[in-house]
Amino acid sequence: MQVDEHAFFHAATMHICSSLDISESVANCYEFLQNYIPLEGLHINIYEPELRSIRIIAAQGGRSKKSLTNQLVPLDKRGIEFVEYTSDHLEELDRVMVGRLPDARSIATGMQERIGFENGSYMVLHLSVQEVKLGVLVVSSSSENAFTEKHKSLLTLLHDPFAIALSNAVRFREVLRFKEMLNDENIFLRRELLHITGDEIVGRDFGLREVMTMVGQVATLDSNVLLLGETGTGKEVIAGAIHHSSTRAAGPMIKVNCGAIADSILDSELFGHEKGAFTGAVEQKRGRFERAHKGTIFLDEVAELPPAAQVRLLRVIQTRQIERVGGTKTVPVDVRIIAATHRNLPQMVRDGKFREDLWFRLNVFPIIIPPLRMRKMDIPALVEHFIQRKAKDMKLSYTPPLARGALGRLNAHDWPGNVRELENAVERELIRSRAAGPGTPLGFDDFNPGADSVKAPVQARAKSLFENLTLDEAIRAHIEQAMRKCKGKVQGEDGAAALLGLHPSTLRNRMRKLGIPFGRSSS
Numbered sequence: 399m400q401v402d403e404h405a406f407f408h409a410a411t412m413h414i415c416s417s418l419d420i421s422e423s424v425a426n427c428y429e430f431l432q433n434y435i436p437l438e439g440l441h442i443n444i445y446e447p448e449l450r451s452i453r454i455i456a457a458q459g460g461r462s463k464k465s466l467t468n469q470l471v472p473l474d475k476r477g478i479e480f481v482e483y484t485s486d487h488l489e490e491l492d493r494v495m496v497g498r499l500p501d502a503r504s505i506a507t508g509m510q511e512r513i514g515f516e517n518g519s520y521m522v523l524h525l526s527v528q529e530v531k532l533g534v535l536v537v538s539s540s541s542e543n544a545f546t547e548k549h550k551s552l553l554t555l556l557h558d559p560f561a562i563a564l565s566n567a568v569r570f571r572e573v574l575r576f577k578e579m580l581n582d583e584n585i586f587l588r589r590e591l592l593h594i595t596g597d598e599i600v601g602r603d604f605g606l607r608e609v610m611t612m613v614g615q616v617a618t619l620d621s622n623v624l625l626l627g628e629t630g631t632g633k634e635v636i637a638g639a640i641h642h643s644s645t646r647a648a649g650p651m652i653k654v655n656c657g658a659i660a661d662s663i664l665d666s667e668l669f670g671h672e673k674g675a676f677t678g679a680v681e682q683k684r685g686r687f688e689r690a691h692k693g694t695i696f697l698d699e700v701a702e703l704p705p706a707a708q709v710r711l712l713r714v715i716q717t718r719q720i721e722r723v724g725g726t727k728t729v730p731v732d733v734r735i736i737a738a739t740h741r742n743l744p745q746m747v748r749d750g751k752f753r754e755d756l757w758f759r760l761n762v763f764p765i766i767i768p769p770l771r772m773r774k775m776d777i778p779a780l781v782e783h784f785i786q787r788k789a790k791d792m793k794l795s796y797t798p799p800l801a802r803g804a805l806g807r808l809n810a811h812d813w814p815g816n817v818r819e820l821e822n823a824v825e826r827e828l829i830r831s832r833a834a835g836p837g838t839p840l841g842f843d844d845f846n847p848g849a850d851s852v853k854a855p856v857q858a859r860a861k862s863l864f865e866n867l868t869l870d871e872a873i874r875a876h877i878e879q880a881m882r883k884c885k886g887k888v889q890g891e892d893g894a895a896a897l898l899g900l901h902p903s904t905l906r907n908r909m910r911k912l913g914i915p916f917g918r919s920s921s
């Protein structure tokens with residue numbers, strides 16, 4: 399057959415450049431090329447030296463039923479030597495090499511099985527740009543001696559368009575990888591920034607004192623931690639504190655909300671997927687476990703994991719390895735697990751809804767975070783903290799004061815939504831105050847604590863303690879109460895600083911600010 403080489407080159411280039419996705423380009427080209435070359439398989443492969451393997455980037459034809467895209471074909475010593483030799487001696491070699499498929503076995507054991515022809519022949523076009531070897535285009539046939547000099551020269555014509563398509567594909571993969579890394583880095587840096595700018599844990603010296611002691615005990619170990627507490631109690635905040643105080647603080651902390659991810663994509667989210675693993679998997683993706691490598695993974699709402707995912711999580715904990723969806727190799731991951739739930743996990747284990755073996759693995763060091771109604775002494779400081787933070791977020795040039803009686807109203811509530819509910823209440827009140835005019839005190843007047851019988855005694859106690867007090871007055875009352883208990887002593891084991899969980903000089907500063915006499919001035 400007489401071939402118009404210009405027309406062939408033009409049409410082939412149009413097919414190769416028809417898509418940004420190299421798999422599609424190869425698919426589009428496959429049938430077209432069959433009009434000129436008796437091929438039954440078309441593959442583009444790159445060499446990955448650190449994995450000592452060939453990676454199939456795009457594949458069409460062949461006898462394999464499974465998608466070959468992204469599969470790794472390990473090379474033995476001879477294979478590595480061959481690939482490295484051809485990379486170093488590109489100029490001296492023919493651009494297209496023709497050979498018998500059985501001989502290819504010595505280069506890449508397994509490649510032949512993947513293509514699916516026992517016997518037959520192949521042509522390999524070495525793809526390079528500016529003398530840098532990128533990879534190869536492999537054309538194969540199940541017939542022996544299928545390819546002639548004419549086929550060889552036609553394939554040679556296609557070097558540049560295929561090389562450019564491969565170079566773009568490789569760069570695109572790199573960009574995606576960097577994008578993912580930057581994303582992780584960004585999340586990490588934002589957390590870090592919050593940490594440095596003092597997104598401190600309010601109540602660490604009061605209502606969360608025991609919790610923080612436990613955080614201190616476990617943070618530097620690598621043990622798994624289970625955080626138990628109602629919704630909004632600050633489980634994520636505590637998980638962050640553990641990570642930041644651990645030896646993994648320089649690594650990433652990756653959060654997974656196990657209850658918010660659809661079952662169908664849970665595996666791919668947790669463990670990643672290979673390109674082509676399922677419809678829509680257009681690129682390889684690292685899962686959250688891989689992204690948390692050398693850091694911490696925070697599995698929020700762990701009780702919501704469906705049974706199949708529980709099994710896979712258990713396997714990861716046992717083997718410290720993951721397998722991407724659609725992948726064949728295992729990837730080691732060095733990750734510390736912090737899990738959290740607001741559910742009664744032991745009960746779920748008894749009901750057969752949560753695997754007992756997984757429960758044992760996660761429950762190495764449980765920390766119970768008390769609900770806000772059991773640590774109401776933290777409310778004034780939390781309110782102060784949220785007013786400062788939200789006023790900054792809302793770009794207010796002032797921080798409005800609390801109205802008289804506001805704290806009493808807040809204390810009378812039982813806070814079923816815990817700290818998050820309080821945070822939202824403060825935000826709502828700031829919005830109202832801004833609308834009423836700058837500096838309008840935050841009254842929490844419309845705030846309805848509800849009035850069921852369970853809350854009544856709590857309300858009565860809280861009212862007597864805090865009603866009609868401003869924030870400073872409430873803190874002042876709290877300190878004065880501690881000073882009375884400690885008979886005016888600030889420092890020492892039986893001093894007010896120890897009772898309040900503060901450093902003595904911090905307490906003295908605060909007392910000075912609030913005009914509370916201490917030491918000689920108190921007598």
Ligand SMILES: Nc1ncnc2c1ncn2[C@@H]1O[C@H](COP(=O)(O)OP(=O)(O)OP(=O)(O)O)[C@@H](O)[C@H]1O
Pocket residue numbers: 598599600601606627628629630631632633634635636698740783817818821
């Ligand atoms: N001790 C605290 N100091 C300062 N802010 C806190 C504290 N505890 C909780 N918060 C804030 O309250 C909100 C809810 O906290 P967080 O998300 O950690 O709760 P959670 O228990 O993980 O909630 P969920 O169970 O719904 O996931 C967050 O905005 C958090 O910053």
